[in-house]
Amino acid sequence: MLLQLTPRRHELISVFMMSIGTTFMFLGYDVQSMMAESVLHSVSTKNPDRISEYAGYYGQAIQYISFAFFSLFTATIQYYISSKSMLVLSSILFTTCYIAYIHVNSYIFYSSQLLLGFAYAMYNSAEGTYLSEHSSRRTIDSNSALETGLGHTSLFFGGVTMLFVFHFVPHTFDGHFLNFDEHVVQVIYFSLMTLTIVSVVLFTFLPTKQFDSIALNTPRVTPSLLSQFKRFGESFTHLNTSLLIFTYVYMGCMVSFMYGIYPTSLSFTSETASDVYIIALYLLSSGAAAFLSAMFIRPMIKRLHKYKLIVPMAIHCISMAIVMILVYCSVPNEATQKPTSNMNVLITPSRYLSIVIGFLLGFADFTITMTRSVICQIAVPEYRAEMFSLTRIYQCVASCVILFISPYLTVTSWILILITFLLAGIAAMFAVLCRTHNNTVAAPIEPLEEEKDEKFTEEKA
Structure with missing residues (x-):
């Protein structure tokens, strides 16, 4: 006798499979993002005619601008292709890009980065759609939390x-930076x-049956491309959207620094380049921080609901302030540009220091991402979907520009850029919160259920 799954168990299996598939897909993506510049710099040193020594920076820039461009169209694609098919296709493209x-x-590498941007944009659209197809209004919060928590474990x-x-894997150190042979x-x-092929397999076998899902209970209207661009234009001209540009530009700079610039500086600094495990430990500590943030920061915010988004904004600012101080004191000034043995720094860089910086950046990444998720829902409520796309577009364009000039x-320079846009971005977000909530610093983070019940009891009495 076959075991019959309840609708809730069916939901959990669907979301769990998608989450694990996401972990395997982004596992390789996170690693290659942090290693790209040091690896390609090593290849260029031996074969300068094949690829630029700054191809890692340029490739990521191309990927981000591709992501931004295709984000304008992937929302329309999902009306013609199922979310499962989009997930499978994006995972296949992620896999083939490693070729x-x-x-x-140069030709193959830059083309693959262009394709990777398209794959990422397609996944970004399909992820939310699949969740809505396998979640009811009662379970969407729980399923989203599960998917976010498991997805962050990719780091x-x-x-x-x-x-x-x-x-x-064998490796050599030439006294300046780590060398990687082509083999x-x-x-x-x-x-x-x-490892990424595992995501293709998992996405291929994703369940498609729906029960009392949000998508099933929502009328499906296929908008024209022209009407979608019109809505983008209307949301683009809103004052809150204009203010938040500073926040999204800051996010683009911060993410580029976390995934590209700082890991590259570890490979380009003679004191740390000889430690082959240092970037791996940096990545591991960032992932641990993101996972712990999902477990502890959000419950803390719910308990401090009177302070609303001030809590994650404050945690982010404190984390980034400590990171910038540690980086400025421990990383040689030219280590973001080229290999260096000049150790004119206040703090000697080490494996343990990189773990601390990685952990703080993991906290910063989670808090700013969570804050962005909330602000997108309240800044221009009638254009929520467009706001989520615009945040990605602005962030990716900012990343593209900053990575092209990174050499x-x-x-x-990086510290000054981060400080400037951090202050401008936080001020802009604060202004939007005040405009949205009648000049009070608030956000739609509800009090705990027991607190609601107490208030109701008091009012009734």
């Missing part, structure tokens, strides 16, 4: 994967490609 590292050259397991790979590069990225930016 660019099997035999590195942690990416670090574990790097530790495992580098334990067996070693092939082994690393073939391993990542193999000319020192550590001091």
Whole structure:
């Protein structure tokens, strides 16, 4: 006799499978983002005609601008292709992009980054759609929390994967930075490609049956491309959207620094480049911080609901302030541009310091992402979907610009950019909160159920 699944168990299996598939897909993506510049710089040193020494920065910039461009169209694609098919296609594209590292050259690599931006944009649209198809209004919060929590573990397991790979893969240190032979590069990225294939398999077998889902109970209207662009235009001209541009630009700079600039500086600094495990441990600590944030910060915010978004904003500012101080004192000024043995720093860089910085950046990343999720829902309520797309577009364009000029930016330049946009971004978000909630600093974070019941009892009495 076959065991009949209840609708809730069916939901949980669907969301769990998608979450694990997401973890495997982004596991390799996170690793290659942090290693791209150091690996390609190593390849360029031996074969300068094949690819630029700054191809890692330029490739990520192309990927971000591709993401921003295709985000304008992926919302329309989901009306013609099922969310499951979009997830499968995006995971296949993620997998094939690693082929660019099997035999590195400019044409294949930059084309793969363009394709990766499209794959990411497609996944970004399909993720929310699949959740709405396998969640009711009663379970959407729980399912979203499960998917977010498991998805963030990709950073942690990416670090574990790097530790495992580098334990067996040979490497050399030339006194300035870590060298990767072409054979070693092939082994690393073939391993990542193999792990990403797991996401293809999991997405292929995702359940499609719906029960009392949000999507099933919502009328499905297929908008024209022209009407979608019209809505984008209307949301773009709203004052709150204009103010939040500063916040999204800051997010683009912060994410680029976390995933590209700081890990590259570890590879380009002679004191830390000889430690093959340092980037893996940095990645692992970032993932651990994100996971712990999901477990502890959100419940804390609910208990401090009177302070609303002030809590994650404050945690983010404190974390980033400590990060900028530690980076400024421990990273050689030119380590973001080229390999250096100049150790004119106040604090000697080390494995343990990079773990602390990674942990703080993990906290910062989670808090700003969570804050963005809330602000997008309240800033322009009638254009929620468009606001989520616009945040990605602004963030990606900012990342693209900053990564293209990164070869000319020192550590001091990066710190000044981060401070400037952090202050402007937080001020803009504060202004939007005040405008949205009658000049009071608030956000739609509801009090705990027991607190609601107490208030109701008092009012009734």
